[in-house]
């Protein structure tokens with residue numbers, strides 16, 4: 567189902583952080599949410615997930631996400647935050663099993679189907695070998711992949727990912743991007759906030775560019791992520807080249823050329 571945002575706005579301390587956002591994330595596709603630091607990407611994901619309440623409409627297919635009861639929302643969407651953490655002393659498998667909570671009846675224990683879903687989620691995220699480790703003993707990248715497994719165990723139709731590759735080594739980054747693409751092909755709607763514009767260009771079907779809380783461009787990454795747009799939004803020079811290994815687009819960057827200062831007026835002797 568398609569996620570649609572209409573006139574979404576959110577203020578903090580009298581400052582408008584999300585300023586009238588209209589956008590969609592198509593079903594069966596990976597949508598990259600990009601933009602400079604502080605553009606409002608995490609805030610927008612929190613507004614979609616209902617962690618924050620703001621103005622405007624957030625719908626997923628026919629469902630109004632803002633009015634959906636909490637438990638139903640937890641069965642519909644999963645949010646993977648940038649810093650996965652827990653206060654509790656749990657194993658990685660326990661953390662992933664928490665993803666089943668919205669599907670269990672009150673006081674009901676996990677059944678064989680839940681156990682099998684947790685096992686598949688650990689496998690899909692490539693963390694089966696970590697299942698019995700204490701979650702708090704894991705590295706940042708390991709935690710990030712366990713958090714993704716937990717989201718998969720939730721069996722959401724809408725998957726929201728905040729910087730899913732930021733702690734990962736290059737192999738784990740590519741595995742994660744391949745996994746979220748596979749999930750999208752299976753019918754999920756996926757939105758991932760990404761800092762790496764190269765990942766957005768090569769691995770997303772749709773891109774939303776956010777700057778200062780507003781959507782400045784959206785659409786097919788091949789059309790939207792032009793060197794001109796990147797220079798305007800990020801203040802860097804960019805060039806699109808072809809990855810010699812895959813033929814997919816990659817972006818090269820260089821610092822913006824300094825703006826020439828006006829020549830000093832010549833002193834008259």
Ligand SMILES: Nc1ncnc2c1ncn2[C@@H]1O[C@H](COP(=O)(O)OP(=O)(O)OP(=O)(O)O)[C@@H](O)[C@H]1O
Pocket residue numbers: 578579583601602603604605606607608609610
């Ligand atoms: N708890 C808060 N109190 C006050 N301002 C906040 C709070 N959380 C976020 N902000 C501000 O809201 C704006 C958007 O922040 P947000 O984290 O959504 O941006 P982002 O695009 O995800 O940034 P980054 O790429 O650095 O993760 C920033 O200016 C930030 O300083």
